[in-house]
Amino acid sequence: MPASFEEKSVWIQFVGTGLALGGYFLVAGSMLARGVTAMPAYAALFIVATVLLVVLLVAGHVVAAIASRPEGRDERDRLIAWRAEAGSGWLLAVGVLAGVTAMVFAIETVFIAHLLLLSLFASEMLGFALRLRFYRKGV
Amino acid sequence: MRGPAKAPSASPKAQSKPAPMVIENRIRVLRFHHHEMTQQALAERVGVSRQTINAIEGGKYSPSLEVAFLIARAFGVPLEEVFQAATKARK
Numbered sequence: 695m696p697a698s699f700e701e702k703s704v705w706i707q708f709v710g711t712g713l714a715l716g717g718y719f720l721v722a723g724s725m726l727a728r729g730v731t732a733m734p735a736y737a738a739l740f741i742v743a744t745v746l747l748v749v750l751l752v753a754g755h756v757v758a759a760i761a762s763r764p765e766g767r768d769e770r771d772r773l774i775a776w777r778a779e780a781g782s783g784w785l786l787a788v789g790v791l792a793g794v795t796a797m798v799f800a801i802e803t804v805f806i807a808h809l810l811l812l813s814l815f816a817s818e819m820l821g822f823a824l825r826l827r828f829y830r831k832g833v
Numbered sequence: 834m835r836g837p838a839k840a841p842s843a844s845p846k847a848q849s850k851p852a853p854m855v856i857e858n859r860i861r862v863l864r865f866h867h868h869e870m871t872q873q874a875l876a877e878r879v880g881v882s883r884q885t886i887n888a889i890e891g892g893k894y895s896p897s898l899e900v901a902f903l904i905a906r907a908f909g910v911p912l913e914e915v916f917q918a919a920t921k922a923r924k
Contacts, residue, residue, distance in 0.1 A: 698884040768881040770894050829884075832893030 699764040700771045701829045706754030708822035714747035715815045722808060731804045774828040782821035789813015853921040860890045860915060863908045878907040 697705070722736055730736075767775075789810055796806045864870045872890070876883040879900060888894035889904070896904070905912045 696884075698882045700882070701884070765882045768885050769897055769900060770881065770885040770888060832888060832891075 696762075697829070698771075699758060699762050700767060701826070702758040702762065703755060704822055704825045704829070706751060706758060708819070708826065710747055710750035710754060711815070711818055711822070714743045714750060717746070718743035719808075719812065719815065726804070726808065731802055733804055733807070736804065736807075770833070773833055774825050777828060777833055778821045778824035781824045782817050785817035785820055786813050789817070855892070855919050855921050856895050857892070857917045857919050858889065858915055859917075860886070860904065863910065863915060867908060875904070875907055879903045 718739060721739060725735065725739075789812065792813070793806050793810045796809060860875075864872070864875065872886045873883045876886045879886070880903065881896075881900060885894065885896075889896050889900075901912060901916055905915045908915065
């Protein structure tokens with residue numbers, strides 16, 4: 695079955711977020727390992743990753759819209775999105791709780807910021823993966 | 834003192850649990866009888882995507898009551914002629 699525009703959109707978000715923010719975490723991880731703790735160094739890198747993400751998403755959606763006419767979300771798309779969110783939100787909650795715990799133990803801000811960002815990234819990626827699974831296997 | 838009497842087969846809790854149900858449909862047959870109506874044409878009448886009609890037809894998605902009634906209306910038949918509930922055999 696050919697994918698709908700909504701499913702293609704999820705694929706674009708999955709690949710785009712994986713490439714842009716995955717790349718960010720690879721570089722930021724190596725910087726953290728080398729002991730770089732100044733936040734401005736990461737801010738510049740994050741801006742580059744965000745711009746890359748926006749470019750990938752816009753380009754991907756333009757190509758997808760040319761390939762298949764967007765039909766708008768229907769009840770199945772909404773149900774899939776809700777179920778995926780219900781199955782992925784816990785990762786963000788775990789990250790927030792870990793971040794609060796890290797604050798209690800006065801861990802450096804740069805680590806806490808990356809912990810929160812990583813949990814948001816992981817939660818989003820799991821959400822996209824679940825949506826793609828529901829589109830293929832059914833809900 | 835005697836303990837509680839044991840049920841001969843399944844426990845009362847298991848007996849009260851409804852049997853799992855699958856929703857079957859005759860959309861493919863009805864499309865055939867309506868001049869080979871395409872999934873796209875049905876989707877446009879119902880107001881959902883073609884992929885959603887495909888998923889309903891393939892049993893991968895159970896539609897809302899509203900969409901189920903709209904599908905039945907598109908074929909001009911009662912709801913139960915499109916969708917039937919079948920009981921899944923317990924293992």
